[in-house]
Amino acid sequence: MTDSLSIPAPLPGGDWPEMQPGWVWLCGAGPGDPGLLTLHALNALRQADVIVYDALVQKDVLAWARPEAEAIYAGKRGGKPSAKQRDISLRLVDLAREGKRVLRLKGGDPFVFGRGGEEAQTLIQHGVNVRIIPGISAGIGGLAYAGIPVTHRDVNQSVTFVTGHDQSGNTPSSLNWRAIAEGAQVLVIYMGMKHAPQIAGALLEAGRPADEPVAVVSEATTAAQKVLETTLGTLVADLAASDLEPPAIICVGRSVLMRQVLDWQGLAAGQAPRNLDPLGRGRPAEAS
Ligand code: SAH
Numbered sequence: 590m591t592d593s594l595s596i597p598a599p600l601p602g603g604d605w606p607e608m609q610p611g612w613v614w615l616c617g618a619g620p621g622d623p624g625l626l627t628l629h630a631l632n633a634l635r636q637a638d639v640i641v642y643d644a645l646v647q648k649d650v651l652a653w654a655r656p657e658a659e660a661i662y663a664g665k666r667g668g669k670p671s672a673k674q675r676d677i678s679l680r681l682v683d684l685a686r687e688g689k690r691v692l693r694l695k696g697g698d699p700f701v702f703g704r705g706g707e708e709a710q711t712l713i714q715h716g717v718n719v720r721i722i723p724g725i726s727a728g729i730g731g732l733a734y735a736g737i738p739v740t741h742r743d744v745n746q747s748v749t750f751v752t753g754h755d756q757s758g759n760t761p762s763s764l765n766w767r768a769i770a771e772g773a774q775v776l777v778i779y780m781g782m783k784h785a786p787q788i789a790g791a792l793l794e795a796g797r798p799a800d801e802p803v804a805v806v807s808e809a810t811t812a813a814q815k816v817l818e819t820t821l822g823t824l825v826a827d828l829a830a831s832d833l834e835p836p837a838i839i840c841v842g843r844s845v846l847m848r849q850v851l852d853w854q855g856l857a858a859g860q861a862p863r864n865l866d867p868l869g870r871g872r873p874a875e876a877s
Contacts, residue, residue: 600632606720608636608690613681613712615705617698617724618646620731622810626650629722630694634658637692639684641677643703645696645836647811654692674704678711685717696836698726702752702779728777731809731838735816736851739777743868744843749773753781753788753839761788770795775842782828782835789824792841797821802845807837818848843868 606629608614614633619625626634634640634653642651644664651660663677684691699705699721712719728750729739739748749769753761761784769776770792781788782805793799799822807815819827821841849867856862 600628600635603628605629605632608633608692609718610638610688610690611685612718612720613685613691613693614720614722615693615699615709615712616695616722617703617705617726618642618650618694618696619725620697620727620734620810621645621647621808622734623647623649623653625725625730625810626653627722627724630724633692633722634694636690638689640692640694641681641684642694643696646694650694674707678708681708681712682715682717685712695724696727697730698724701726701728701750727809727836727838728779731806732777732804732840734810734814734854735804735806736848736853736855737804737806737840737844738847738851739775739840739844741844741847741868743870744847745774747774749776751776751778751781753778753784761791766791767795770797773841775840775844778839778841780835781839782833782837785828785839786825788839789821793821797841799823801841802843804840804845804848805831805833805837806840807833807835809836809838814854816848818845 616630616633618630631653635655637654637658639659639661640651640654641661641663654660663680681691681693693708695703695705697703700723705721709719709721732739740746749772751764751769766788778788799820801821803819803821803824805817805819805828815833817827817831817833846867849864850862852860
């Protein structure tokens, strides 16, 4: 029996770059759904000798690789994140020096809270040739799968992407949450689950209203996607009562309300829109 995925369909017409031995392509795999891979990512999967992938890369995505490609898991272990990161970066250097065509595959976008900048810098410092392939970041594409537009004309003219971990990987204390609370229209928080109580507390203390809408989207774009709609004041209790687990994106702001009309997955499953005008504009969306 032949696995249908191992028969490569041709890429659409175009001048696709060829992976050269000794190169590392640092590539985003998107948030989960393999359909959100870029064509450059697919082109890379078709050619790589070695694929070094993260915990957040879905197995379905790896199914697009050449069957003979070697897949190396480089997920983070707890404990010493910086030492581990050094090992991963140097492993990439070694593989490149062995003359392999190396695909470094990371969840979402490699340059968004993914240490892609550090890895690429190490490679370049060691004289290794690099190509960067952006991906769809969970904080944009993951929210879109939940029916939340990260910008909306009636809500925000800016978005603030925040990580819930500081450099030590432990606490969000090094961030100026007061400045973020005061300056951010819509907040998109990566890696915020562990410290959700501290983050919500800091935002409330800095004056964000307790009834401000919040959504938590876990395992976004996968079949296991779950969405919790709550408010800043009820986030902690609702999260504790829920079965949502990381990875999850937390979105704070009125754009969350748009899910009441834009939950396209719910609509596709036969649900009716909950509210056709959740922002209370009082006029059709197409009217400016
Ligand atoms: N480079 C990635 C982010 C890596 S940091 C990107 O651009 O998306 C890891 C964090 O990303 C997780 O803690 C979570 O907050 C978020 N994340 C990644 N994939 C996700 C997914 N499928 N669903 C929800 N959140 C996700």
